[in-house]
Amino acid sequence: MTDLIGMGLLGGALPREACSRAACSADARWRIDWRNPRIHTGERFKTWLACDEHVDYLRDFLAAREFPLTVSALEDAS
Numbered sequence: 001m002t003d004l005i006g007m008g009l010l011g012g013a014l015p016r017e018a019c020s021r022a023a024c025s026a027d028a029r030w031r032i033d034w035r036n037p038r039i040h041t042g043e044r045f046k047t048w049l050a051c052d053e054h055v056d057y058l059r060d061f062l063a064a065r066e067f068p069l070t071v072s073a074l075e076d077a078s
């Protein structure tokens with residue numbers, strides 16, 4: 001069950017207020033809540049944060065694996 005998700009992308013760190021994409025330190029503007037049905041049971045979701053540039057990349061990364069995911073804006077402008 002060790003794959004890209006466990007190894008490189010997030011490095012096991014908890015999400016901070018910065019994009020979860022490797023080598024990107026831009027401020028996060030989106031959150032992606034996702035679940036890997038193979039290793040997560042029940043309602044355990046993981047959360048990635050993404051900047052405007054990488055939200056599509058991260059969403060597509062998960063969608064390509066058919067993981068259930070939800071994308072939502074981190075901050076509602078007023």
Ligand SMILES: [Zn+2]
Pocket residue numbers: 019020021024025026050051052053054
């Ligand atoms: Zn980014």
